[in-house]
Amino acid sequence: MNEKVSKRNRWMFGIGTIGRDMLYTLISMFLMFYLTDVLDLSDRIMAYITMMMVFVRIFDAFNDPFMGMLVDNTKSKWGKFKPWILIGALLTSIFTILFFYDFKIEGMGFVVIFTVNYLLWEISYTANDIAYWSMLPSLSKDQKEREKIGAVARICANLGMFTLVVGITGFTQFLADKTGSMQQAYFYLSIILVILMLFFQMFTVFGVKEDLENQIVEEQTTVKELFQIIIKNDQLLWISISMSIFMTGYITTTSFGQYYFKYIYGDINMYAVFAAILAVSQITALAVFPLVSKYFKRNTIFTASIGIMVIGYIIFFFAPTTTMLGIGIAGILLFVGQGAIQLLMLMFISDSVEYGEWKFHKRNDSVTLSLQPFINKLGNALASGIVGATVIVAGINESTDVSQVTQQGLDLLKSSMLIVPLILIIISYLIYRKFYRIDEVFYKQIITENQARLKEIKHEQKN
Template identity: 45%
Template sequence: MAARPAPRSPEALFARNRWAFSVGTLGRDMVYALVSLYLIVFITEVLNASDTFVWWAGWLILGARLFDAVMDIVMGSIVDNTRSRWGHYKPWIAAGAVASAACTLLLFTDLGLPDAGYITAFALLYLLWGLTWTMNDIPYWALLPALTLDQKQREKIGALAKIFATIGLFSVVVAILPVTQALGSGTRAWFLFTAAVVAIMVVGQLVTLVGVREPRLSVEQPKVTLRGLWRVVVGNDQLLWTAIAMVLFMTGYVTTTSFGIYFFKYAYRDEGMYTSFGAVLGVAQLTGFLIFPLFRRRFSRRTLYTGATATIVAGYVLFFFAPMNMIWIGIAGLLLFVGQSFVVVLMLVFLTDCIEYGHWKLGNRNAAVTFALQPFINKVGAALGTQIVSVVVVVSGINSAATPDDVTPEGLLMMKLAMLVLPLILIVAGYLIYRAKYRIDEAFYTRIVDELAQRGQLTADPGVSATDHEK
């Protein structure tokens, strides 16, 4: 029998896991940005679909994402119940990455069908994409809280992961128009761009699968039943309030970002400036993720969330009243996305802490089910945001306009209100819910972990991987 390799030091294991996990978000967020932000653009601006198709496509995307969001919770229970030599998470991460890559390519393909046939094919493809993405998304993010119990280490992993995710997201935002235009601007150009993005995702996922060694943090839990699944979600009050606050925030965020190309093409009258603006936003978000750990050393999470929300509010107000000048719009974008980056990291760690809270309150550690609320939140927010955009571009006359001059001032105002005022209301509402209902601060979390350890329900052994225990 071969000797088992000597355990790594906790510090070395943490460093390896932090980087290997974070690199995997690069391509994932490129694919997610492509589908969530630009699928509707591909339909309206590249395929030149009719108002009828755009209308139905919007509702189909909404229905598919809401269905898929519910399936996230079911997938969480499947992952928690998985027992394999590779642990709970890696088999599903691998299968989901390959399957969702194939579906993404098909979504950005001109199927050459009439409206009725294409609507049917689109509905099936989009639903399949959502389900296969769930196969990867749930176990991937559930892996994060399985890497450490330390709040500060989780924040470090989350911040680094979001840095790579932001690079991926804004690489797509900045590159999609110039690259597809260089390739010919048609459906073939978009397919080739999609193929490159998908390839980057697969390579990044391989880094995570090979590089991450999951420590054993808790005793093995009994499998969750469908009846118990409801209790895991509903019985965790902190998880539910966090989810509501995050849905409101993500709906506002996705609505604003999804209007980007339309704003610069029809209101600013220079579509090419969208790429420059995307670069500004990417730098702003990266800056936010980089400076978050510095601010976290001096301020509590609650203080940071309050400051981030105030920054976002200032950005929206400035953007709404700014003249069509890139200096003022750029400053507004910086405020919006620096504040947004802080909220994204905070929401991520709020969810991770809900895992220990649910373990403490309900008696079982259901990490994947609990963390399934993050993709659930993202999908509901993206679904509602995309639907707002699809309805507005039809009702305002933007989709049927041959040129920017064909859009009326009333139509432009409708787009501006949907892009800036409605999201601001939603984001502030999410913050107010957090302030009123969320109570897992640093002291309470320490108490939770101490009590779980006293019960014998936590067995942190950072030098030994979970796969070693499976063997």
């Protein structure tokens, strides 16, 4: 693939996820806040909702490899990725709007409707997400080019995410003033985000030129082979376990953001300022990653990033709430470190495609890359459980005013947001260091042997 096409693909692929990540952020980070602080659901109903959210997310996480198998087994004149990107985007759009539509149903009826819609949303988004990210390895086998494609995509994803994170408080207040209620504000916001998602997805669907030579026609993957791909691909398995633990900690911290600034800092409007600082920090980390990777090995970058995050968590925990200085510094450290790690996670999983091809003589791009959304969803599920349980036990959900939350409740909120995630992130790093071994040298060996095997196969086919 020539340089002109490669550069075009970097941007068309990356731009496609801007609106997608804005919409995903609405559900992953702010749906819980919408339920507790906008709909003001009772502790009893929130307990049921939390349990259902955790159950559905775990179910959908384990459903991801099956979706990956479905994508891998797809054969069409548009390839195997783009049809599912489009189908998933359209269905996700419908179910996103239904989250915020007022069915005028309360109690257990609301729980049932919410659970069904949540399940359908997760399945629809899975189809889109797996097809989107599993396209990346097919665009290039070169590690450095993959880093460039991945960096642009992650920058665009973070641009979408932080646009919503920074703007949601002010924008929903603006819409609430216009519509007369915060509930209606979220409903119209969901419609706007759906339109943006579909608009930006068209850049990927119509703008990316796939490297069809990398999409080798293979036998269809069976369910038995599906489990072999995941379990016997030891590098994929260990990095997935490590990153699932990491993402549980990270998402737990970010999910508490609005609660922290409302109940501990005492000014929810500062959440937007904090988010803006984090956005610049994380996008900067992603932008400079390709440059840094020229001089340092991935293992070194990963270790340094974890170290930066650990320091950030410690500063955050002890930072005074009378000023943004300490919190801001901690946030920069956390999100610079996480920005590098989220890209490394994508690269580690992408390299596992070639490792699997080397080990099993079959690529299985989509099944392998399905572990990335699996990691995010499992992390989201466990984080939702931590957040949901915390806001109930701490007395936050039932409170009508900040002053009604006890100091013990605030301490529980702070510990769940900062101490628990710190422990999880350290555990994830120890697992990575002990078991993951695809470094730059080993990867070159894998590529060389895979190419030699393919040449041999083509030679045999000619004869």
